[in-house]
Amino acid sequence: MTRVLVGGVTGRMGRAVIAAASDRDDVNIVAGVSRDPPGEIDGVPTESAADLEAALSEYDPDVLVDFSTPDASRTLVAACADADVACVVGTTGFDDDESVFREASESVPVLVASNFSRGVQALLRAVEGAVSDLPGYDVELTETHHNGKRDAPSGTAKTLLDRIAAAGGPDERVHGREGDAPRQPDEIGVHARRAGGIAGEHEVLIANDHEELRLSHRAADRGVFADGALDAAAWVTGRHPGRYEFSEVISE
Numbered sequence: 001m002t003r004v005l006v007g008g009v010t011g012r013m014g015r016a017v018i019a020a021a022s023d024r025d026d027v028n029i030v031a032g033v034s035r036d037p038p039g040e041i042d043g044v045p046t047e048s049a050a051d052l053e054a055a056l057s058e059y060d061p062d063v064l065v066d067f068s069t070p071d072a073s074r075t076l077v078a079a080c081a082d083a084d085v086a087c088v089v090g091t092t093g094f095d096d097d098e099s100v101f102r103e104a105s106e107s108v109p110v111l112v113a114s115n116f117s118r119g120v121q122a123l124l125r126a127v128e129g130a131v132s133d134l135p136g137y138d139v140e141l142t143e144t145h146h147n148g149k150r151d152a153p154s155g156t157a158k159t160l161l162d163r164i165a166a167a168g169g170p171d172e173r174v175h176g177r178e179g180d181a182p183r184q185p186d187e188i189g190v191h192a193r194r195a196g197g198i199a200g201e202h203e204v205l206i207a208n209d210h211e212e213l214r215l216s217h218r219a220a221d222r223g224v225f226a227d228g229a230l231d232a233a234a235w236v237t238g239r240h241p242g243r244y245e246f247s248e249v250i251s252e
């Protein structure tokens with residue numbers, strides 16, 4: 001049974017991870033951390049991130065599953081690497097500085113993914129294929145999330161943008177549209193909507209003057225991300241130090 005420490009345990013995803021784990025027999029949530037003082041959520045002890053080293057020593061986890069903030073995540077990953085604890089990171093909104101993951105991956109296995117849904121992995125492959133099959137078509141991306149989401153565009157949107165560019169699609173990112181000029185061929189419009197409790201939607205529109213292709217994914221609830229992250233946690237535990245991808249987890 002894989003022993004999991006949850007980073008950001010009091011948050012929307014932290015609670016979803018606890019709920020998802022209660023239906024599984026391959027993982028055990030041994031504790032969680034947040035900024036809050038010590039407490040309990042659904043029988044899981046929660047500790048303050050200020051006492052992280054003590055929590056790592058007391059609960060002896062195999063793996064961190066982190067859904068918090070970029071700053072908190074960097075601190076958690078560095079401490080877990082020092083304590084020989086594997087890291088699964090779902091937090092998004094990082095800048096381009098990957099040094100903490102690079103350093104941690106020298107001593108423990110580290111798996112970072114902007115989206116732990118299997119459907120989104122299929123969407124990524126479908127979008128890559130469509131973009132490379134349809135050179136010269138216009139491409140636009142829209143993502144929609146709940147009103148509490150901090151980062152925009154979403155981590156998944158950034159992953160889609162990277163894959164579209166790598167597949168030969170447009171690379172000039174235009175965030176929202178405003179003003180008085182037509183779309184340029186190398187542009188890719190990126191649109192972020194925030195409303196209500198929407199768990200996560202992504203759509204890629206590919207069009208020319210004669211046809212439109214729309215590839216989209218909608219998460220019905222956060223359980224899909226939580227289960228994917230727990231699949232990753234069970235899979236990554238015991239592997240050699242290094243960087244791993246969620247696509248490797250679902251291909252086995």
Ligand SMILES: NC(=O)C1=CN([C@@H]2O[C@H](COP(=O)(O)OP(=O)(O)OC[C@H]3O[C@@H](n4cnc5c(N)ncnc54)[C@H](OP(=O)(O)O)[C@@H]3O)[C@@H](O)[C@H]2O)C=CC1
Binds near residue numbers: 034035049151
């Ligand atoms: N990869 C994926 O599949 C998914 C990724 N995400 C990403 O996960 C992240 C979290 O999302 P969500 O759960 O909605 O966010 P919430 O705001 O609901 O939760 C954030 C959590 O982080 C904790 N936190 C904040 N600062 C610190 C700190 N300094 N030290 C320790 N803990 C801290 C908060 O605790 P408190 O405020 O009590 O201190 C809270 O528990 C986001 O980046 C989101 O984009 C979300 C869904 C799926």
Ligand SMILES: O=C(O)C1=N[C@H](C(=O)O)C[C@H](O)C1
Binds near residue numbers: 115146154157200201
């Ligand atoms: O914050 C969220 O909720 C989500 N964040 C991830 C992202 O930024 O892509 C994944 C999912 O869309 C939900």
